[in-house]
Amino acid sequence: MTRMDPSKATTAKQLRPYTRPLIKNAWYVVGWAEEFGEEPFARRILNEPILFYRATSGEPVAVLDVCPHKLAPMRLGQRIGDDMQCGYHGLRFDKHGVCVHNPQGNGIIPPNAKLKSYPTLERHGAVWIWMGDPAKADAGLIPDFSHIDDPKRRSVKGGHHVNCNYMMMVENLMDLGHIIFLHSQTGGLENLVLGESKTGNDNGTITDQRLYHDIATPNLFADHMDVTRCDFWTDIRWNAPSAIRNHAGAAPCGHARGDRSTDQLGSHFLTPETHDTTHYFYAHSRNYALDDDAGDEIWRHWQRTALKAEDSMVAEAIQGVVPQAEELGVEMIVLSTDLSGIRVNRILEEMAQAEESDG
Numbered sequence: 569m570t571r572m573d574p575s576k577a578t579t580a581k582q583l584r585p586y587t588r589p590l591i592k593n594a595w596y597v598v599g600w601a602e603e604f605g606e607e608p609f610a611r612r613i614l615n616e617p618i619l620f621y622r623a624t625s626g627e628p629v630a631v632l633d634v635c636p637h638k639l640a641p642m643r644l645g646q647r648i649g650d651d652m653q654c655g656y657h658g659l660r661f662d663k664h665g666v667c668v669h670n671p672q673g674n675g676i677i678p679p680n681a682k683l684k685s686y687p688t689l690e691r692h693g694a695v696w697i698w699m700g701d702p703a704k705a706d707a708g709l710i711p712d713f714s715h716i717d718d719p720k721r722r723s724v725k726g727g728h729h730v731n732c733n734y735m736m737m738v739e740n741l742m743d744l745g746h747i748i749f750l751h752s753q754t755g756g757l758e759n760l761v762l763g764e765s766k767t768g769n770d771n772g773t774i775t776d777q778r779l780y781h782d783i784a785t786p787n788l789f790a791d792h793m794d795v796t797r798c799d800f801w802t803d804i805r806w807n808a809p810s811a812i813r814n815h816a817g818a819a820p821c822g823h824a825r826g827d828r829s830t831d832q833l834g835s836h837f838l839t840p841e842t843h844d845t846t847h848y849f850y851a852h853s854r855n856y857a858l859d860d861d862a863g864d865e866i867w868r869h870w871q872r873t874a875l876k877a878e879d880s881m882v883a884e885a886i887q888g889v890v891p892q893a894e895e896l897g898v899e900m901i902v903l904s905t906d907l908s909g910i911r912v913n914r915i916l917e918e919m920a921q922a923e924e925s926d927g
């Protein structure tokens with residue numbers, strides 16, 4: 569029996585969040601509702617090439633983007649009513665992926681002529697897909713993000729592609745201690761001292777709340793507040809596997825989270841494209857300046873700089889290290905502020921193990 573080098577075993581275990589198999593039995597956001605129209609488009613989700621379009625009745629459709637005849641991508645074909653016709657030999661499939669027409673030879677449709685189809689639904693301004701066992705696709709498992717299309721808020725939606733495993737972005741959001749350094753200039757968040765923090769686990773919903781007292785009003789809220797100093801907070805809520813809400817705001821000192829707050833609800837959805845690449849969809853839904861286009865630009869700027877140029881830049885840099893980390897023998901360390909991330913990883917680890925043992 570070969571004996572394992574214990575130091576290597578530890579490093580491999582530490583890397584598990586970034587190398588763990590993807591979770592299949594879960595809802596993932598695949599795009600904002602506005603993207604889904606008549607025109608089919610392809611997007612890879614959990615390494616499966618999928619074709620999306622919206623049926624004439626309005627519901628989103630998701631079928632495998634691979635024709636079962638000669639494997640031609642279905643995106644090369646054309647939509648005919650609610651059906652998709654393969655561009656190679658013309659087999660036609662309905663919105664459930666069932667082959668309904670064979671224009672070749674004797675016209676017989678082989679019984680196994682179908683495209684895999686995926687449960688999808690539209691909720692909270694986004695389209696969600698279930699990648700695992702369709703029998704387990706319970707719509708009640710989608711967490712509440714109703715603030716995104718709440719008429720009392722105004723949402724700025726966006727998204728970009730990141731070259732990293734989705735967990736690097738999940739961990740980024742679960743430990744917002746990085747804002748003081750990584751976003752200090754973008755957000756005007758220099759020299760903050762954490763005042764209070766609280767973490768929780770409510771039946772698998774992980775929360776991480778942080779409050780900074782009496783700070784210079786951050787750039788994001790300064791235009792809409794009449795105080796130069798304020799209390800500022802970030803309240804994170806995570807639902808498996810990768811749907812995160814960040815209720816962040818500012819208020820006159822002593823009034824945090826109260827009715828004098830200027831706040832926004834950030835929605836962050838990290839959907840694996842492949843094991844090592846991620847679709848990142850986000851929205852910032854504010855409760856002020858509802859008629860102000862300029863207010864949108866403040867959040868667009870935040871999305872371009874903080875989420876893309878800063879957060880995703882670091883995540884991609886970490887991804888670049890992972891293949892070599894074991895060989896380098898780096899022992900990863902844990903800080904007190906990592907507790908929420910540890911809880912998240914524990915839950916995902918259990919989910920991954922359950923799926924691995926289900927085969």
Ligand code: FES
Pocket residue numbers: 635636637638639640654655656657658659
């Ligand atoms: S490859 Fe699609 S019909 Fe032949």
Ligand SMILES: [Fe+2]
Pocket residue numbers: 740746747750751874875879
């Ligand atoms: Fe960040």
